Amino acid sequence: MSALNEYYAALERLKANKPTKLPKGSAINNDTVALEAGRKRGSIKKSRYAVLVEAIGQAANEAGQNVPSTAQQIEQARNKTKAVKSDYEQLKEDYEKLLEKCNSLLLENFELKQKHT
Known part of the structure; x- marks a missing residue:
């Protein structure tokens, strides 16, 4: 065959x-x-x-499986990329805030140890 x-x-x-x-x-x-x-x-x-x-x-x-056209697939990919970039930017911002908080706590801890020594 x-x-x-x-x-x-x-x-x-x-x-x-x-x-x-x-x-x-x-x-x-x-x-x-x-x-x-x-x-x-x-x-x-x-x-x-x-x-x-x-x-x-x-x-x-x-069979009811709508196959999107190439233009629709490109638009869906662009939308997905935008969403991922937005999520990435939000995560990056959250990371920076947490890093700042962590550094602040480390400094405070260091200063308190210096006072008690």
């Missing part, structure tokens, strides 16, 4: 929710089809299997 036939057979098994190598209910995408066909993740390339990639996209849409 050729690789293309194996991919289509794997796609049909995923559409029927009867995979043999993946858990039931697995998402339908290029990687899961490749894994179900016994191949490596990323082995389905749009440049090599354009019709298959289109069929996988249609199957995912029919």
Whole structure:
């Protein structure tokens, strides 16, 4: 059986929710089809299997798995990056405050030891 036939057979098994190598209910995408066909993740390339990639996209849409467009994926990645940067800045600010407090307590401790000596 050729690789293309194996991919289509794997796609049909995923559409029927009867995979043999993946858990039931697995998402339908290029990687899961490749894994179900016994191949490596990323082995389905749009440049090599354009019709298959289109069929996988249609199957995912029919299964109710909305596959975001490239522009939507980029926007989601940007939003996630902004959120992570914001969290990082907040953590950095909190760290600086705690470091300042710790240094202040160390100085106070040192001064109190000096008084009692």
